[in-house]
Amino acid sequence: MSLKDKIAPAPREVRLAGLVTALPGLGLIVFGIVLLAATGQSDAPRNNVLAEAVFYVLFGLAVLGCAAGLAAGHTWARSPGVVMALITMGVGWYLAGPSGLPGPGVPVILVGLLIVVLLFRQPARAWALGQREGESEEEAAERGGLEGRAARREKDR
Incomplete structure (x- = not known):
């Protein structure tokens, strides 16, 4: 690795x-x-x-x-x-x-x-929530936030 x-x-x-x-x-x-x-x-x-x-x-x-x-x-x-x-x-x-x-x-x-x-700060909070560009914190939470980001990373590999 x-x-x-x-x-x-x-x-x-x-x-x-x-x-x-x-x-x-x-x-x-x-x-x-x-x-x-x-x-x-x-x-x-x-x-x-x-x-x-x-x-x-x-x-x-x-x-x-x-x-x-x-x-x-x-x-x-x-x-x-x-x-x-x-x-x-x-x-x-x-x-x-x-x-x-x-x-x-x-x-x-x-x-x-x-x-x-x-x-x-806002960028650090968005990173921790797994927020996408133009997405609100609530939308990131509904999508699964961190879990959604982890799934997206696995999909990109």
Whole structure:
């Protein structure tokens, strides 16, 4: 199977959302590695710090998987991408508000907001619904939306 077969058609907004979604994923992995490096410098039990570091690295890998799915134009990645963006905005809010760190918090909020905006713009919604040119969202739903798009792709092969 060639790379062209793995990459599905998707609007520019979705691919850009995939690239932006990779930023929090990379941040989580870096944070997990920093925790691993600091295991000996903490009063917390070593097992607790190791478990926390492994959690952040695994969660970061999941976010990167979602980002890769969006960048490759796979519709399954849209919902997890929205969830990741909302979690990112929550982390940014916590940094900016209760933690008193608006310097890093506000950019984190903006990254999450950018992902949500990109994934809910009209071209991204039409792509997720399997909407055809000149067709309304209701007509796409009556036709079968995503299922209709998958059937059309199979028919074209």
